[in-house]
Amino acid sequence: MKKAIVIGSRESKLAVIQSQMVISYLEEKRPDLELKLLTMKTTGDKILDQTLDKIGGKGLFVKELDKALLDKKSDVSVHSLKDMPMQIPKELPIIGFSKREDPRDVLILPKGRKQLDFKDPIGCSSRRRMLQLKELFPKAQFQSIRGNVLTRLEKLDHGKYGALILAAAGMKRLGLEERISRYFTIEEILPAPGQGILALQGREGEDYSYLDDFLDQESAYAAIAERAFVKELDGGCSSPTAAYAQVTGDRIFLTGLYYNEESKKYYKGSMEDKVENAKILGIRLAECLGGKKDGHR
Template sequence: MRKFTVGSRRSGLAMTQSKQFIEQLKKHYPDMEIDIKEIVTKGDRIVDVQLSKVGGKGLFVKEIEDAMINREIDMAIHSLKDVPSVMPEGFTIACVPKREDMRDAFLSNNNILFKDLPSGSVVGTSSLRRGAQLLSMRDDIKVDWVRGNIDTRIQKMKDGKYDAIILAAAGLKRMGWSDDIVAEYFDPEEFIPAIAQGALGIECRSDDHELIEILQSVHSTEDAICTSAERAFLRRMDGSCQVPIGGHASYEDGELYLTGLIMPEDGSEQYIVKKSHEDPETLGNIVADEMERMGAKDIIDRINESL
């Protein structure tokens, strides 16, 4: 077996995810040699601007794919929610390992629940989707954007710059944070997560058959199906980081369901559709069709026209 090189962003979370995945892989292939090559992406370099203002999808992927084309690396371990829903030619998501917690975690000073925040409280998030849902639940709070790694964001909250922040539960858990720091986890049926939140996507060249076969040892078919439905919905709705869009697929009593969400940034409207179908690609399109019938596509068109 040849030696493999993994490309990873330099952030603490990305490196931790990469190391955890390699450990998982080595349980099946103990003699496998794997190196990690750190790659700084555009999204890592731009830390003082809201992600939606600098291009959104693909910000954390392009430089890594360039390194794969140049054969500097063999595979990349992405947070699947950062990967554009349309894959460039020559690449494939060969493996989706078991998904971590997909929920959004609400953290606040003194562990106050969201409903109990005083009027006028400032909640920090870098996500338009989270901000829109928060404002739809409470129009008496202020949503302000926050960037930085998990530790930085938590420290900014503790320093009083924010009364509360929202983070992905998956990132907190992968980095070893205790549940004690979280005031509450939002129900994914009521506060819709980002597309593929909590899931990793292992990307490689589509002609690397040896690696693709190896990656099947840690592939979760169920999580791959669920994230495929979510990503199909995103692809059809032309969802970008400029659009508050979310999706949550899961199996209920053996049937595959997808809940899709589209909102304007100010939270003034909310379109939610939940449907079931056995084929994930078809399911994503069914939810998208219903969204279009309801008029949700108008929100996306308005946002895209204003860019």
């Protein structure tokens, strides 16, 4: 009799595609397993008329999935790492991370439009993006937008926004790469911590060795450094932060951005270290930028 493994996922099309990536891998590598997908609508998916910082932050995207794990209705949850809160329950650890998809942010224009028109607001889901976009587009106006990628695209094409800023990873996984009008470089817009990486979460003490070959060590080092940077700054939805780490051989290079709410300035800098010091590197860069009096770019 095959061992049953239930994969928990948000019910959006993108979340299901991402979970199916894990299922497809296991179907090929582990035919001895019986695989099932359990989808659910999270609190963060239901409340779309308020920004995340006003309704409880990123934890609203994982609460129902966490409960399913604790109740043993599911065995593994698949998340976009950038949507996961910094505090992870000890009993529900992150098992590991997927190979990283394109980490960049992208510009999406309404169907048929070739140029950005500043008379309409740019739909943008995070202050991290807005702060950096103001440097690129001083004339632009921004308006918060919630909902899954397909919902946002529908609002864009119906004339509610002049453009959207989204993650390249989500557009590519949805097969919507042709909608991308411009890729922003990492230097132009530093991504959200973990952008492009999937996090797999399970129960403490259980054997998840069947996922070992799916998991990516370079992504793990990058995720650890980026999340340590944000956690040290106590960053989240209400405190704009950004971080991106690159691994080359046994070295890791981390760039971080921190916005100080009091001084209304942002601070950006980089450091590098050995990969085994990824967490320490994130903390050191956070201490450096968080303690600065005068910003630099």
